[in-house]
Structure formats: structure tokens, C-alpha cells
Amino acid sequence: MDASHQVVIAGAGPTGMVLAAELTLAGVDVVVVERRPSAELDGSRAGGLHSRTIEVLDQRGAAERFLAEGRVMQSHAFAGIPLDISDFPSRHNYSLALWQRDTERILAAWVAELGVRIVRSRGVIGFDQDGAGVDVRLSDGAALHADYLVGCDGGRSVVRKTAGIEFPGSDATTMWLIAVVDMEQEPPIGVRREGGGIGPVGHDDGRGPYRIVLPGPPDEHAAPPTLGDVSEALVAAYGTDYGVHSPSWISRFSDMARQAASYRAGRVLLAGDAAHVHSPHGGQGLNLGVQDAVNLGWKLAQVVQRVSPPSLLDTYHAERHPVGARVLRSTMAQVALNVADDRHDALRATMAELIGMDEPRRHLGGMLSGLDIHYDLGDGHPLVGRRMPDLDVQTAHGPTRVFTLLHDARPLLINLGAGELAIAPWDGVRMVDAAYDGAWELPVLGAVAAPPAVLIRPDGHVAWAGDLSDPELPRALASWFGTGPLESAAA
Numbered sequence: 001m002d003a004s005h006q007v008v009i010a011g012a013g014p015t016g017m018v019l020a021a022e023l024t025l026a027g028v029d030v031v032v033v034e035r036r037p038s039a040e041l042d043g044s045r046a047g048g049l050h051s052r053t054i055e056v057l058d059q060r061g062a063a064e065r066f067l068a069e070g071r072v073m074q075s076h077a078f079a080g081i082p083l084d085i086s087d088f089p090s091r092h093n094y095s096l097a098l099w100q101r102d103t104e105r106i107l108a109a110w111v112a113e114l115g116v117r118i119v120r121s122r123g124v125i126g127f128d129q130d131g132a133g134v135d136v137r138l139s140d141g142a143a144l145h146a147d148y149l150v151g152c153d154g155g156r157s158v159v160r161k162t163a164g165i166e167f168p169g170s171d172a173t174t175m176w177l178i179a180v181v182d183m184e185q186e187p188p189i190g191v192r193r194e195g196g197g198i199g200p201v202g203h204d205d206g207r208g209p210y211r212i213v214l215p216g217p218p219d220e221h222a223a224p225p226t227l228g229d230v231s232e233a234l235v236a237a238y239g240t241d242y243g244v245h246s247p248s249w250i251s252r253f254s255d256m257a258r259q260a261a262s263y264r265a266g267r268v269l270l271a272g273d274a275a276h277v278h279s280p281h282g283g284q285g286l287n288l289g290v291q292d293a294v295n296l297g298w299k300l301a302q303v304v305q306r307v308s309p310p311s312l313l314d315t316y317h318a319e320r321h322p323v324g325a326r327v328l329r330s331t332m333a334q335v336a337l338n339v340a341d342d343r344h345d346a347l348r349a350t351m352a353e354l355i356g357m358d359e360p361r362r363h364l365g366g367m368l369s370g371l372d373i374h375y376d377l378g379d380g381h382p383l384v385g386r387r388m389p390d391l392d393v394q395t396a397h398g399p400t401r402v403f404t405l406l407h408d409a410r411p412l413l414i415n416l417g418a419g420e421l422a423i424a425p426w427d428g429v430r431m432v433d434a435a436y437d438g439a440w441e442l443p444v445l446g447a448v449a450a451p452p453a454v455l456i457r458p459d460g461h462v463a464w465a466g467d468l469s470d471p472e473l474p475r476a477l478a479s480w481f482g483t484g485p486l487e488s489a490a491a
């Protein structure tokens, strides 16, 4: 293992792997340090991918790998109240049922093909940073030097704690046990309120062992949960434990809702669960982490390659912290709606009535799917700050899709009109002349005017839209994609 890298990532969960892929595509020397000995994940955890996550994978040409193994369905839900987003203008206006262990296996194979190095069976235990870089200490006594360290090391992040980043929020009100077990008698399958809107009993993988979700012992730091705890929880809910036996996984989760006060401390950044923890209601955690990674990857690449100043990294916090805060609020509301008593039942029924109406459905569907994300990049065309739609366009090389043009994770200027622009100073920006005569429609917002040209960031969000003669265009190019090599990339 080389001792010096441009970027060290702590944690090869979904967030760390996607970030490593983004950095590798941009030509950055990155290494991932992971405690687990292999990509294998015990238990099931996240149940699938939401629409925008499938889109960002599609932007890199990787979505098919996941679609081939998962089950496409309308499973976005708010507090268990189903939401159909099949009328949203996206190629992926659905969610994909795919257990996290499969998502991680597919991600691990993809990043291996890209050449990402993952150093396994050791963890990051501490670091020191100064103006010249970060010295990272590993559990086997080795040390790594990096320009930047990113903590993708989950909710109990050592990186976050070592950086001294505050983690304010709400303590857990409920602790759930989650287990994969066999049973001697057949239990009733389905979601009931004591399963917190997630369980209590389903089949793992649609067959085979049972997946149990039930309230468990309250203290998060108590000893690891046991089969006895699962048996007690089943008896409390059903009056019998159905002869539960042979657990292959027993874990717990809570509705603790906390978010890092800052996603950056100098040369150290946080992404995924390291930056935010919340209950799994709405199934957003993994999705949020993958989208953090796609927002951060190209920015960090440009900073370590001295295309952009370190201040570009502050836009990562500015853009992603509000998205995380909104997810925390939504999960807290969903936990509250699932409280099992008459008044909460009434509140939930009222909410279900509202979700049956078109505008609330679109509003919540836009949030849960991640398709309505709007970074505040200033005034201008309604596309600015929003995700670029995956249009079918005609180019000099034939028909293609906008997402295909983003596969190499480079900034993209699409000229859809008659204007011309010399973009030599921004040689990292790809310019494509294209024709498109279809509708421009955004999820939740609806139809927008067709722009003559769009500048798209590698994460698929629109940085500028307008006429090529617009004086804002060179300003947008300079502020997002640099003005040439910088003398120094000091933090």
C-alpha cells in the first residue's frame, strides 16, 4: 500500500464506494480504508434505491447492473402511505427493490472494474491535519498521508468525532430489533403498527427466512441483541414467538435524528451516515449518502487537481446540508405518524387523504424520490440548481441521451441553439452541439421554457441555462470549473 494519496476515504459502504468511483473517474489517486474483511454485508438493511439514485447511477452508465437484479416497483411511501410517482417525467419514475447487501455487492464489482483500491480489515483510528495535508492513522499501526480525508464511516464516524464536528439533533425515542430468523410455525406476514411502519414480519428475499422488525430493549449501547430479545419482542406483539430459531442476523436501529453541524473541517469532509443519521422510514439513508457522494466527488477532484480553490468544497455543505436536514424532518414526521394510538391513527388517516390528492402526492413524491432537489445557485432559468432531465438529443454523432453524455463525469455544455462559444480556457468542459424538439418538463415543477444552451455539472445539476452570449456563462464556467491551474490548493 502506498503511503501517500490525494484522497483517503474511511469506509467502503455505499457512500464511500460511490465517492471512490467518482474520484477515480476524475483521475484522482484515491484509496478506501474499510474495517470489514470483504464486501459481504450481513443482514439486509436498506430495501432499495429511489428514483434519483437510479438516475445518478444511470449518469455513469451503471444503472443497468442494479436494474438487472432488483425489482422495479412503485414503493415510495410516506409513513407507509404509498405514493405513486409513475407520472413523473423521469426514465426511472419508480423505485427498485434491492437489498443493501446486493447493492453493495454490485457497487463493489463496479468500483473494482474502475480500478478503485480498497484496503480491507483495518480501520481509520485517528488523524492530524495541517495546511499541507492529513496524516491518517490506521488500526494496524500503518499511516497514510493525503491531501484530503473523507469520512464515509457510518453513523458512529471516527472521522467526525476526531475532527470535533458537532452532531446535534434528537435522541432516540424508540429502538427496534431487526432480525433474520427461521420459525417453526408460520407467523402472519405484513406491516403492523408495532413494526414502526416497517415490520413486523416479512420474508427475506420474498421467500425463505423471516425478517422481523419489532420494538426492542431501549438502550442503544446495551449488549448486542440476542435471540432471547427477538423471542420476547414476538411474544409481546403476538403472544407467541412462533418457535423462533436459527437467526442469521440480529441488529437494532433507532429513530435518533442527528446531523453534522458542518460537512467540512479544513481538509476533512463527511458524507453519508457519517454526516446524518435518522430512522429508516421512507427508505432514504442510503440514497442520501450516494447523492452526497455524487455532489462531493467532482468538487473534491477539481480541488486536489488544482482546477478550483478549496472554497469550492464549501458549496458541498451549502448544498447537501439542507437536503439532509429535510430528510431528518421527514423521517421524524413519519415516526410520529406511526405511533400506535387512536389520535395518531386519525392523523395518519388525514395524511393519507391528503396524499390521495395530486399536489401533496407530487410534493412528497418529489422529496422521497430525490427528484425535486433544487440547490440554491441563484436566479435564472428554473433549471438552474435542478437536475438536468435525461433528454433524447440528436448530435453530429447520432442520437444519444444527456445522461450518456455524462458517463465520464465531466462538466458538459450543451448547445441546443445556433450560437457559438470558444471554451478553450475551460478545457475540462465538454461542449456538444445537439438538437432537441421535445417538451421540457421537470418533476413537481412541470413544464419549463426550452433553453438555447445548458451548462451541466458532473453531478447532473444545471449550473447555468440561457443564450451562449449571456455574460453570466463565462462567470458560471469560472466559478464552477476554474480558470486554469492554481498555484496552491491550501485549505
Ligand SMILES: Cc1cc2nc3c(=O)[nH]c(=O)nc-3n(C[C@H](O)[C@H](O)[C@H](O)COP(=O)(O)OP(=O)(O)OC[C@H]3O[C@@H](n4cnc5c(N)ncnc54)[C@H](O)[C@@H]3O)c2cc1C
Binding pocket: 010, 011, 012, 013, 014, 015, 016, 033, 034, 035, 036, 045, 046, 047, 048, 100, 122, 123, 124, 125, 152, 153, 154, 155, 157, 158, 159, 178, 252, 253, 271, 272, 273, 274, 280, 282, 283, 284, 285, 286, 287, 288, 289
Ligand atoms: C433496518 C434498516 C433499514 C434501512 N432501510 C433503508 C432503505 O430502505 N433505504 C435507504 O436508503 N436506507 C436505508 N437504511 C439506511 C442505510 O442502511 C444507511 O443509510 C446506509 O448504509 C449508509 O451508507 P454509508 O455508506 O454512509 O454508511 P455505512 O453503510 O454505515 O458504511 C460505513 C462503512 O464504514 C466502515 N467503517 C466504519 N468505521 C470505520 C473506520 N473507522 N475505518 C474504516 N472503515 C470504517 C463500515 O464497516 C462500513 O462498511 C436502513 C437502515 C437500517 C438499519
